[in-house]
Amino acid sequence: MLPRKIRQIILEQSKRANVGHIGSALSIADIVVALYTGVLRINRFDDPERDRFILSKGHAVLALYAVLYLKGWITETELNTYCSDNSLLGLHPDHALQGIDFSTGSLGMGLSVGVGAALAARMQRSVRRVFVLISDAECNEGSTWEAIMFAAHHRLANLVAIVDLNGQQALGYTDKVLSLTPMAERWRAFNWDVHEIDGHDVEAITRAVACLDNIAGGPHVLIARTTFGKGVSYMENQIKWHYLAMTEAEYQQALKEIEGEV
Amino acid sequence: MRDAFVRTITELAVQDPRIILLTGDLGFMALEPFAESFPERFFNVGVAEQNMVGIATGLAEAGFIPFIYSINPFAVLRPYEFIRNGPIYHQLPVRIVGMGGGLEYSHQGITHYGLEDIGMMRIQPGLITIAPADAAQASTAIRATLNLPGPVFYRLGKNDKIVVPGLEGRFELGRLQVIHEGHDLLFISMGAIASEVAAASALLYEQGITCTSAVVASMNPPPVDDLVHLLKRFHIVITVEAHYITGGIGSLVSEVIAEHGLACRVIRCGIRKKPSGITGSQLYLQDLHGLSAKALAETGLHSLREGDHR
Numbered sequence: 001m002l003p004r005k006i007r008q009i010i011l012e013q014s015k016r017a018n019v020g021h022i023g024s025a026l027s028i029a030d031i032v033v034a035l036y037t038g039v040l041r042i043n044r045f046d047d048p049e050r051d052r053f054i055l056s057k058g059h060a061v062l063a064l065y066a067v068l069y070l071k072g073w074i075t076e077t078e079l080n081t082y083c084s085d086n087s088l089l090g091l092h093p094d095h096a097l098q099g100i101d102f103s104t105g106s107l108g109m110g111l112s113v114g115v116g117a118a119l120a121a122r123m124q125r126s127v128r129r130v131f132v133l134i135s136d137a138e139c140n141e142g143s144t145w146e147a148i149m150f151a152a153h154h155r156l157a158n159l160v161a162i163v164d165l166n167g168q169q170a171l172g173y174t175d176k177v178l179s180l181t182p183m184a185e186r187w188r189a190f191n192w193d194v195h196e197i198d199g200h201d202v203e204a205i206t207r208a209v210a211c212l213d214n215i216a217g218g219p220h221v222l223i224a225r226t227t228f229g230k231g232v233s234y235m236e237n238q239i240k241w242h243y244l245a246m247t248e249a250e251y252q253q254a255l256k257e258i259e260g261e262v
Numbered sequence: 263m264r265d266a267f268v269r270t271i272t273e274l275a276v277q278d279p280r281i282i283l284l285t286g287d288l289g290f291m292a293l294e295p296f297a298e299s300f301p302e303r304f305f306n307v308g309v310a311e312q313n314m315v316g317i318a319t320g321l322a323e324a325g326f327i328p329f330i331y332s333i334n335p336f337a338v339l340r341p342y343e344f345i346r347n348g349p350i351y352h353q354l355p356v357r358i359v360g361m362g363g364g365l366e367y368s369h370q371g372i373t374h375y376g377l378e379d380i381g382m383m384r385i386q387p388g389l390i391t392i393a394p395a396d397a398a399q400a401s402t403a404i405r406a407t408l409n410l411p412g413p414v415f416y417r418l419g420k421n422d423k424i425v426v427p428g429l430e431g432r433f434e435l436g437r438l439q440v441i442h443e444g445h446d447l448l449f450i451s452m453g454a455i456a457s458e459v460a461a462a463s464a465l466l467y468e469q470g471i472t473c474t475s476a477v478v479a480s481m482n483p484p485p486v487d488d489l490v491h492l493l494k495r496f497h498i499v500i501t502v503e504a505h506y507i508t509g510g511i512g513s514l515v516s517e518v519i520a521e522h523g524l525a526c527r528v529i530r531c532g533i534r535k536k537p538s539g540i541t542g543s544q545l546y547l548q549d550l551h552g553l554s555a556k557a558l559a560e561t562g563l564h565s566l567r568e569g570d571h572r
Contacts, residue, residue: 048324095352102323106347112316113348119317120324123302130320143344146313 001037001070003030003202007231007258009066009079015251017083021091023229023241024060027166027199028133031224034205035131036067045073045099051128052101052117056110057135057164058092064100065089073099108141110134111161115147118159118219129158129214137169140178145190151219152191158214161192161221164199166228170242184223192221199224231258263418263454264292264361266397270404271329272296275303278408280325284318286311286332288361293331315341318356319348327355327408333367334360334376334417342382349413350389356413357404363393363417363453364504364533365547372537376417380452381509383415384482390435391482393417395456396424398431399439399479406433419454426456429477438485438492444472447562448492451502452478452511458548459502461555466562473562478511489518493526498565500529504553507532529565531558 006029014022035053042050055064062082069079074089074097081087088097092105104110114132121128138144151159165183167174174180187194197208205224212220228242229235232254246254272295275281282303283296297304307314311332318328330337337360338345349356360379367374384391390407392414394400400418407414428441441456442463451459456477463473476492478485493499493515501512512530519526533551541547548554552561 102319103347103351106343109312109316109344109347112313112344113320113323115313116317116320116322116328117324118320119305120321120326123326124324143310143312143316146308146310147316150307150310150313150317 001033001067003033004258005070006033006063006066008255009069010062011246011251011254011258013062013065013079013082015246016080018245019083019091020241020243020245021059021062022246023168023235023238024057025062026230026232026235027226027228028057028060028164029063029230030200030202031133031162031164031205031226032063032067034202036071037202038206039209040131041128049126049128052114052130054102054104054110054114054130054132055093056104056132056138057107058104061091061093064093068099071099107135107138108143111144111147114159114161115151115156118151118156119154121158122156129160131160131162133162133164135169136163136165136167136174136180136183137177139163139180139183148187148190148192156219157217159219160209160212161219163221163223164226165223166226168228168237168239168242172239187221187223191218193218194221194223196223196225199226200230233257263394263397263400263422264420265422266401267359267404267416267418268293268295270401272299274405274408275300278327280327282321282326282328284314284328284330286314286336288332288336311336311341312344315344315348315356319352319354322349322354322356323352327357329357329359331359331361333374334362334379335374337361338376338379338382338415345413346386350386353388353412355411358413358415360415360417362420364455365544365551366420366454368544368547369541371541375537377506377533378509379417380481380505381513384484384509384514388412389482390414392479393453393481394433394479395429395451395454395477396426397422398425399429399433402431402433403479406435417453421454424454424457426477427460429456433479435480436483436485437480438476438478438488440474440476440492442473442475444474446471446566447473448496448499449473449475449502449562450478450489450492450499450511450515451475452481453504455502455504455548455553458553458555458558462558462562465555465559469563471562471566478514481511481514484514484518486518489515490522490524493519493524496526498527498529500531500558500561500565502553502558503532504548505532507534529561531561
């Protein structure tokens with residue numbers, strides 16, 4: 001499973017459906033590839049002992065649909081219903097779709113649910129782990145910090161949060177809207193095990209998770225530095241690509257750039 | 263109902279390892295029996311109700327039955343969206359306990375009153391919504407709903423001593439309970455205020471007026487068939503609730519009357535306006551809003567006099 005393929009699907013489906021949220025999906029493409037190729041232990045998507053994954057920044061779900069398709073959990077026909085009538089593949093993930101553990105879309109809730117899932121695993125003496133991918137702007141939500149406090153207080157070592165630190169939110173750059181700097185120090189101050197990584201380096205992400213102590217360590221957070229719109233030059237770090245759909249010319253250029261990516 | 267709640271889940275938890283109790287740092291001198299019996303299944307999450315709902319969602323997905331406890335508005339209003347997108351949308355067996363409906367937190371003021379909880383909860387498809395009238399009914403309701411796969415909201419009164427005469431701990435989902443039969447007036451009440459209705463009914467009896475009185479604890483699913491059956495027999499019904507008059511039992515009864523084309527006039531007794539800064543005892547406040555036994559009896563008499571003139 002190559003990030004290039006994920007990005008290609010993101011572009012194809014966004015163009016076909018004529019919808020936005022493209023930049024957010026491109027931002028997490030490498031993270032989801034790392035998770036689903038070298039991190040998550042999932043024998044079957046309905047195995048109670050599987051690792052859980054919560055895409056708390058649900059608006060980037062197209063990257064996840066691409067993964068589920070490449071894993072063979074959803075068919076090409078299903079993938080091609082993205083944003084169509086009578087489809088489970090909307091702009092935010094729904095647990096009715098196989099392979100989606102929790103429905104999300106409202107920012108600030110995913111980490112709380114992940115905390116509960118991690119607590120449940122510990123109480124059941126299970127080795128399953130819980131991964132929650134949140135956006136940096138989601139740290140605007142007070143509820144995110146409620147979850148951060150609880151996880152640290154109860155030393156939930158089986159919980160891994162990944163922050164997609166792309167520095168952007170819906171209407172502006174995070175430093176201009178509501179500063180989150182310094183992100184890593186904030187999590188450290190809340191007593192988490194903090195790792196800063198390159199969010200576009202699949203191997204580095206996989207390695208970072210492999211090194212985590214999921215038994216006795218604290219809750220872990222990977223602060224993943226990413227580029228919003230990664231791989232498409234005119235989208236990178238551009239606020240408007242949070243919402244816009246591509247014109248035909250933009251689409252062709254984007255595809256060309258993605259295909260050129262190694 | 264607070265002690266009844268804690269006693270009931272503590273008893274159930276002996277046999278049922280799925281039961282967990284979470285609190286948003288409330289329940290002093292109340293939750294201890296559970297916390298001491300099952301320390302590994304008791305979590306004070308701190309003053310963080312949204313997170314409490316999120317955690318309960320994650321726990322329930324893994325097979326637990328988490329009860330989450332707070333004072334009514336903190337259990338309902340603060341985390342409302344989490345409840346909607348978590349336990350309700352995912353249909354997970356989270357049990358939400360809102361302590362103290364209506365004006366029960368008296369001197370604590372409006373921040374602590376539960377005035378719109380039933381209206382907000384019962385409109386959510388897939389959320390069982392229960393407002394027991396006394397401790398025995400609360401205990402029965404908690405047991406009767408323990409194994410339901412989806413979420414449940416319980417509006418529980420603080421007082422464990424109140425016993426609604428004629429109720430005898432009965433509860434059935436989707437049914438109402440008739441606690442007294444009479445010919446002149448029909449009272450339908452929701453929640454702990456039922457004891458005031460019973461007292462009002464006794465006052466009216468002294469004046470030769472007999473009342474039928476029914477308690478609706480199962481607000482969702484609503485006891486539609488039972489209501490239709492009962493409402494057909496009367497021209498006037500007086501609904502009683504320690505709740506804003508919109509959204510609760512008065513609204514439910516009106517919906518049933520309208521949808522079934524019944525010829526029954528509704529007099530809604532409840533809280534009609536935003537409380538002012540004036541606080542007082544629960545009884546004082548209930549009287550202020552026309553919900554004391556005396557005020558309800560007067561409303562009953564007035565409705566009969568009005569009926570005579572029609």
